[in-house]
Amino acid sequence: MSQPLDAAINRTATAREFQRKVTDQRMIAAVIQRGREFAEPLKNETADGLYLLTSQLKERIHSPRRHPNSNAVDWELLTNAIAVVHEAIRRELSLEPFDTQLRAGIVMSLGGIAEMQTGEGKTLSGVLPAYVNALRGKGVHVATPNAYLARRDYEYLRGVFRHCGITTGVVELESDDEQARQAYQADVTYGSAHTFGFDYLRDQIASQKSSASPIGFQLLSTLRGVNASQRRQRGLACAIVDEADDVLLDDAVSPLILSDTPNGPAPDAPVHRMALGFVGQLSEGEHFFASGSDQIELTDEGFAKTYSDTAASTHPNLLRPWHEYVITALRAAYHYARDVHYVVRDDSIELIDRATGRVFADRSWSGGLHQAVQAREGLEITGESIALGRITKQNFFRSYRYLTGMTGTADQCQRELEQVYGTPVETVPLRIASKRETYTPRFVLTQDEKYEAVVNEAFSIAVSGRPVLVGTLSVSESLAIASRLREFGRSFEILNGVQDADEAAVVANAGRSGAITVATNLAGRGTDIKLDEQARECGGLHVIVTQMHPFARVDRQLIGRAARCGDPGSCRFFIAADDPLLLQHAPWITRHLHRVASENVDAFHPAGSIAEDPRRDHRLFNQIVTVQRRLQREASSRRLQMLKTDLREQEILFRATDQPDACWAI
Numbered sequence: 001m002s003q004p005l006d007a008a009i010n011r012t013a014t015a016r017e018f019q020r021k022v023t024d025q026r027m028i029a030a031v032i033q034r035g036r037e038f039a040e041p042l043k044n045e046t047a048d049g050l051y052l053l054t055s056q057l058k059e060r061i062h063s064p065r066r067h068p069n070s071n072a073v074d075w076e077l078l079t080n081a082i083a084v085v086h087e088a089i090r091r092e093l094s095l096e097p098f099d100t101q102l103r104a105g106i107v108m109s110l111g112g113i114a115e116m117q118t119g120e121g122k123t124l125s126g127v128l129p130a131y132v133n134a135l136r137g138k139g140v141h142v143a144t145p146n147a148y149l150a151r152r153d154y155e156y157l158r159g160v161f162r163h164c165g166i167t168t169g170v171v172e173l174e175s176d177d178e179q180a181r182q183a184y185q186a187d188v189t190y191g192s193a194h195t196f197g198f199d200y201l202r203d204q205i206a207s208q209k210s211s212a213s214p215i216g217f218q219l220l221s222t223l224r225g226v227n228a229s230q231r232r233q234r235g236l237a238c239a240i241v242d243e244a245d246d247v248l249l250d251d252a253v254s255p256l257i258l259s260d261t262p263n264g265p266a267p268d269a270p271v272h273r274m275a276l277g278f279v280g281q282l283s284e285g286e287h288f289f290a291s292g293s294d295q296i297e298l299t300d301e302g303f304a305k306t307y308s309d310t311a312a313s314t315h316p317n318l319l320r321p322w323h324e325y326v327i328t329a330l331r332a333a334y335h336y337a338r339d340v341h342y343v344v345r346d347d348s349i350e351l352i353d354r355a356t357g358r359v360f361a362d363r364s365w366s367g368g369l370h371q372a373v374q375a376r377e378g379l380e381i382t383g384e385s386i387a388l389g390r391i392t393k394q395n396f397f398r399s400y401r402y403l404t405g406m407t408g409t410a411d412q413c414q415r416e417l418e419q420v421y422g423t424p425v426e427t428v429p430l431r432i433a434s435k436r437e438t439y440t441p442r443f444v445l446t447q448d449e450k451y452e453a454v455v456n457e458a459f460s461i462a463v464s465g466r467p468v469l470v471g472t473l474s475v476s477e478s479l480a481i482a483s484r485l486r487e488f489g490r491s492f493e494i495l496n497g498v499q500d501a502d503e504a505a506v507v508a509n510a511g512r513s514g515a516i517t518v519a520t521n522l523a524g525r526g527t528d529i530k531l532d533e534q535a536r537e538c539g540g541l542h543v544i545v546t547q548m549h550p551f552a553r554v555d556r557q558l559i560g561r562a563a564r565c566g567d568p569g570s571c572r573f574f575i576a577a578d579d580p581l582l583l584q585h586a587p588w589i590t591r592h593l594h595r596v597a598s599e600n601v602d603a604f605h606p607a608g609s610i611a612e613d614p615r616r617d618h619r620l621f622n623q624i625v626t627v628q629r630r631l632q633r634e635a636s637s638r639r640l641q642m643l644k645t646d647l648r649e650q651e652i653l654f655r656a657t658d659q660p661d662a663c664w665a666i
């Protein structure tokens, strides 16, 4: 990597600039105090009075008086903004924002990412930075990890913004051009990170097309007041990213690709079917090695055998060399499992986002993998989609003039967020100490034993009147646990992206006393499970984690559904010796567990089961956490490498240092 490219990518210097401000605790505390004082008389203000205040703040932010030192923080403006937002929240939601929420809001208004524990009320914290940035009049995008959260937050907060005199909208993947344009015209637009990225790509493609149209046509359109490109977005002025670690890091590795899928079967469908039949003749170790997360390597012998099939290797419909079809068929067989990586619905493959558990009908794998999986499932093999435009999420979010966000889990990511996005992370202390109890992790030998133990625990806790959330890592695991619960005739709800029930309705019921909910990671982030009074009195929500994720942050998000905002609650991890995380990354723990099971045989613990031993179990658990930290470090360097490659390939002219100091400096 060349020095200039490294330096241009790195935005640490910008982050350090912001850091000085977001860590000025004395000033922040004073601004909160004064903001509250300013809010007091606003209680008697009319609706028009609040709008007028917003108009005055808009004028102030555009005032030429600010130009000489526009980078300096306008504390007075911020104080007034706090007062308006405070009063609007009180009027609409009958809530008073906590100091911690205002503090997080100020951090975001000053250019930092606010780290606030799960359940501490980030949703309300996002109002202040959205309001302050909306004053610029250039549009604010509030990006969430998924469409459900975008709509939920939009519906919850639009009344608050209305009291402030700020318009809001929501964009969804299904929005047509007109609906999307209207939503983007609003001061604050809610949407998933995906939707914002795709709309950006659409606009890029539309403007390329329009600049390619004849000059006469362009002129005519301009005279008629028609924008030839008919863009959806107004530009990338400001983004406030919810669940910033997920959107800006974990999910940023999958590029956004706007593609067009041709109708009808793929021309090379017969070759994919031949490859599927052929791989049955190959054996692992002799003809190929399945290594890494998604790698297949043919040996010399495997390569020679592949090309001994002359009917396939010279087939007239080949779109790429024959051995690539073979490798793709092997990848499909070895690395992609039904109900783990994808589901089959309405005779088509729908991809599962492994981090969030969401099922996406509109996503597909590239390079022929989608077709190889279709072949294996015996479905019609459709044509490969043609990429019309592509951008990595990293580059997309780096393109915003002003970027900020919030998360409950930024540990181990601070450096990366600083380097890549120029955003320092500021941790907001807990409002009150968490009441969550973490029970001793339970170790077992096999998946079957684990499911049994999970179901027993769910029953015994639900019977005491507490609601239970069983968090699984895959659709197949959720189905396995659901079928055991069904055997016992116990009613429960399931939330795995393929269930029929409405997601919001399942979440709404999950906090009822005695309810059992089995969910994939769908319930792991952002979901607010509200307890009923009896559930709270009985001890709150209990979260069962059926499998540790390679990243500890994902686990912490899941257990963060319990004991929110001062409520009681608890959690327990279940770990089996044959969990993929242990088999792939900590095989010594698997061996150790087998040894323990063979040594600890007595009347209560027959051969093959593991007796509880809190000290040993905590020690083993901590070892797994260390493995998770290593995996997270590795993922971080992979992402950085990706960004460098992407920038080099696309030869993007990027701005290294021109991120403005604050929204009023844009």
Ligand SMILES: Nc1ncnc2c1ncn2[C@@H]1O[C@H](COP(=O)(O)OP(=O)(O)OP(=O)(O)O)[C@@H](O)[C@H]1O
Residues within 6 Å of the ligand: 095, 096, 097, 098, 101, 116, 117, 118, 119, 120, 121, 122, 123, 124, 407, 408, 525, 526, 527, 528, 530, 560, 564, 565
């Ligand atoms: N100022 C407040 N007063 C009373 N209740 C509040 C306040 N702010 C938030 N809450 C409640 O606290 C709960 C958690 O809020 P919220 O979902 O915003 O948390 P979060 O930090 O976004 O959680 P997560 O990290 O899981 O997304 C909600 O039920 C919300 O209604």
